Each structure stands twice: as structure tokens, then as C-alpha cells.
Amino acid sequence: MATERRFEVPGLVLAARDWGPVDGTPVIALHGWLDNAGSFDLLAPLLDSCRVIALDLAGQGFSGFRSPDASYELWHDVADVLEVADQLDWRELTLLGHSRGAAIATLAAAAFPERITRLVLLEGGVPLTSAAADAPANLARALTERRALAAKSGRVFPDRETAIAERAQGFSTVTLDAAAILARRGLREVPGGFQWHADQRLKARSELRFTPELATAFVDAVRAPVLLALAERSPFAHSRGFRRLAARFRDCEIVDLPGGHHFHLEGAEREIARHVLRFLGR
DSSP: EEEEEEEEEEEEEEEEEEEEEEEEEEEEEEOOOOGGGGTTTTGGOOOOTTEEEOOOTTTTSSSSSOOOOOOOHHHHHHHHHHHHHHTTTSSSSEEEETTTHHHHHHHHHOTTTTTTTEEEEOOSOOOOOOOOOHEEEEEEHHHHHHHTTTOOOOOESSSHHHHHHHHHHHSSSOOHHHHHHHHHHEEEEETTTEEEBBBBBGOOOSSSBOHHHHHHHHHHOOSSOEEEESSSTGGGGGGGHHHHHHHHSSSSSEEEESTTTGGGGGGGGGHHHHHHHHTOOO
């Protein structure tokens, strides 16, 4: 069974799910955009030789929101991950990331190669990129979006079932069962019904997107062995650009598995766990 944890990092408190034996292989798990630590509720128990700390990243799940003057850039999450690792006294560890969490994991492994010994990436691992010439317009749009979203709190649904069904058909479709798992940490009862609890500013685009050259530099700087698992029904699985950039990891194993973007919550968790345990035991 998992236990609940709290970590005080600069500016906020992060919540987490703590799985596995105290002396297990240290793993910090990072969920995707607008998900939460429940994203690993099916996978983490299967990693029985690992100590898995699944974080609610800032602004999501049971974790606090960033201050009004802050934003939600990937590198801010990298700083939070390193702070949590220090508090756990983990000098070396594995990062397990899904989607946006996988991109955060890659940046952390590139910036701190002496700390990250293994990298497990589920459906992601490379930040979104755009041309340098697009940066001024991108910044203007990001700041405009952030200001508009700061005053919003999200839609209120009349009951839990309606909210869960809406999430199942949302920005990244998931099964009703998967949406119900995410609802355990993401859905709150509020006046008038139920509301998905996340800082609305997370919906704003990044103020400064990586150029392809910057993204390549981070991938090239990763020294840790990489396991990249891709779902068959996923944009990443069929993106030549993504696969071409992922191929630049110096030691990368790519596995293709059945399912969609949230395959680790929708039936592929045992197959993923088998690959992860084999990879960590190499």
C-alpha cells in the first residue's frame, strides 16, 4: 500500500504517493500535464523492487499552486525534483516520467547527469519545440493566456460522474476507469458540484519554447541509459521527428506497446513494469 508524503520546496508544498520497500531502487515518478500522482497507481505497485515516490507536480493533485507572479515552466519542475531528491537523501536515482513528466525527467537528467542513473520515459521525453523566429509572438501569446487564466477556477460539474466522463473525453482521452483513478486526487467538491483541481495557469503555453537546437543539446547531454516506451495509438509513436531526436540518446532502448497515450493506466501496466524491472536490473 502507498503512504502519503509531503515535501516543502521553495514557495509551496508538494504532495506525493510513496510506494515500495524503504531499501528499494530509488525512483521519482513524474506525471503528465493536468494529471497527478494517481497516474502511477497501477504501475508503481508492480515495481516491487523499487521505492517509488510519485509526485503531484506543482499546481496539480494535492500539491500547492505556484505564487501569482510565477509560471509553470519545465525547468521549475526540475528544481522541485532535485529538492525532493535532496530531502530523501538520494544522491543517485532513477526518473520515471509520463508525457510532460518525461520531458521534465530528460531536462533533469541532462542538467544533473551525476544524479540520474536511469531514465524511464513513457510517451514523451522531449520538450515541445518551435523556431527561434517564433519566440516574440510566442511570448506575447503566453503572457496574454496566463493573465486571462489567472482569474479562472475551472468548470463546475453537477456530480462526480459527469466530471469523470468529461475528463475521459478531454484533451487526452482516457478510459472511464483511468479518469476515475485520476479523480481521486484531482476532483474536489465545491459549492454547486465538483471541480477538477488544477491551477488554470498550467493551460497557458510556455513563455519560452525550446528551439530544436536547444532540445537536441539536452538530449545529447543525457548520460543515463534510457528506456522509452511508446503506445501504438499515440502521436509520438508515428512522429519521425520525435523518433529521430530520441535516437540521439547515447544509450536508448525503445519499446512499442499496445494502447493509447495513458497506456500505463489502461491495461499495459504489467507489460511496462516487466520492461522497467528488466531495464533497471541490467
